[in-house]
Amino acid sequence: MKKVVFPVLCCFALLINCSKGGDITSSPDTNANLKAGNLLSTGASARDLLSNDTFDKLLIEIDYVNGFAPTAGAIANFEEFLRARTFKEDIEFKYTALSSPNEETLTLDEIVDLEKENRDEYNNGSTLAIHIYFADAPADSDEEDENLVTLGAVYRNTSMVIYESTVKDIASRSTAITTEDVETATILHEFGHLFGLINLSTESVNDHEDSESDNHCNVDGCLMRAELEFGASLLKEMKRNTSKGLAAVPSLGPECLLDVKKYGGR
Secondary structure, X not given: OOEEEEEEEOOOOOEEEEEEEOOOOOOOOOOHHHHHHHOXXXXXXXXXXXXXXXXXXXXXXXXXXXXXXXXXXXXXXXXXXXXXXXXXXXXXXXXXXXXXOOOOOEOHHHHHHHHHHHOOOOOEOOEEEEEEEEOOOOEOOOEHHHOEEEEEEEEEOOEEEEOHHHHHHHHOOOOOOOHHHHHHHHHHHHHHHHOOOOOOOOOOOOOOEOOOOOOOEOOOOOOOEHHHOOOOOHHHHHHHHHXXXXXXXXXOOHHHHHHHHHOOOO
């Protein structure tokens, strides 16, 4: 398993991570053949997500721990993003409230186990299924002594975790930026990785991968820009955007948009 952690510097001296895992080794499963299409590497389903060549419906299963559901606004922003960048017109969200696993922190392997235990939806016919787990515990990779925390991770072609307790904590430290803003930025950035950005089971039209951060864009202001995780303050960046009358959450830059179109999207 490959796991890469991407820190973000916040204006209140807090580092935020976007964690991107690679292949996850699965234990034997009697329904493995039915689930095989959802057990691939990150980015492997970029064309399936973006185009209607094989799948014309997107079913997004959102499992959340009670009290840690995503905001309605963030999910509306997410759906708008999907409709703008993909050719999917049939998009369905399915929500399931779960009890807490009662863990102080969660490893990525534990997240995988939680998905295996709770995920109900897998690819079926012309329906492509995505699973997103909203956790009530932070990532075990967080280093509080160094103010390093993780917001979300993708670890397979249709699998994602959002560390909602951490998202809420970050948002609570600003009066200008909301939980919806932080959720939206995290979900869209992580989903960009599922789209294959940058060079994840895909190949970019032009070379725009950050030389110091694998699978991130080097174009200023892009949603997939590495500085969102490494050298810049996420909250400060959002505040700067809003002060200019722009949306708080960055958009995909021109090079990433070229890649999205190459992979089958809009």
